[in-house]
Amino acid sequence: MHRLQFHYTLSRDSSPALVRNPLIDLLQAVSTQGSISAGARALGLSYRHVWGELKRWEQELGNELVVWEKGQSARLTEFGAKLMWAERQAQARLAPQIEALRAELERSFAVAFDDSAHVVTLYASHDDALSALREHALIQEHSRLHLDIRFTGSVDAIRALNEGRCVMAGFHTLQNTGPKTLTERTYKPLLQPGLHKIIGFAQRTQGLMVAKGNPLGLSSLQDLATRHARFSNRALGTGTRVVLDELLTQAGLTATDIQGYEHTEPSHAAVAHAVAAGLADAGLGIAAAALRAGLDFVPLAQERYHLVCLKSALAQPGIQALLQLLQTPAWQDAVACIPGYTAIQSGEVLSMRRVLPWWDYRQQKTQAIKF
Structure with a gap:
């Protein structure tokens, strides 16, 4: 069996469309x-x-x-x-x-070939608001902004930024996580003050996605453990996996307390599908994914979804166009329509220490002197 391959050419001339060998x-x-x-x-x-x-x-x-x-x-x-x-x-x-x-x-x-159009390549953790932003940018008459979004885990997204595979990354963290936490150990090696800039995007709710009517009466991670509920997890390197492990630590639980902790799915939607199909009793995710799958949602924690780019990229026309779009009332109203989302400091360039409180510069300087 011989296979066919297609090629195309770029030309200034107008010519009929031909696929011909x-x-x-x-x-x-x-x-x-x-x-x-x-x-x-x-x-x-x-x-x-x-x-x-x-x-x-x-x-x-x-x-x-x-x-x-x-x-x-x-x-x-x-x-x-x-x-x-x-x-x-x-x-x-x-x-x-x-x-x-x-x-x-x-x-x-x-x-x-359009000098007024801009393409921003963004690697990011799965997020409904980012998908909505991509569509929102396309319908704005004057934005001329095209978002090339590749969804991946939060850790992999920041690594892609540091390796030059994108100009911006999206990741999320629990609000008010302090020093000496898993969040710090995960993200601190990847982000450097003076090199990276955090941009506000949204606040969202993470919680348990459960079957309609919540038949097991699950309201906490402790309930997962005591009622031996089957859990569907996210993979290592995803922001939601970091959030789960952080919440387990806060609840005094370990991975071995959660039945199905080792079973992973690639996205919020996939976890929701596993619950809807009866393959799991619960999974951690966002409200929008639960509602789309016809599930109930039990809120557990608030988190901030961040965008991050290199400081040197802030002046790029595409990044500037994105920041302007994020600050428009039309976009912030659109975010408010997504279940579990609120636009918080959207499009603002923020202090890394304020957004990620485990970044204590004075502590860093003290440790540097000791060494």
């Missing part, structure tokens, strides 16, 4: 002109080039393409004729789809 043009010319030399002249190519290409394609495809005998016109083999037939059939059926694909590609590339 050069071999088809060679076969068409030879068949119409009756010889390789005449076909080559019709295409403006040399006899040697056309001969070599036909031989190369015969070797590639494992079949002869052209038959030529002394004193007779060259003609296509049965295989060559079937290739031509397949091309005509495909072109006739797919012409509208090919044109639609060309138009979509042109729309996408138009952004690259």
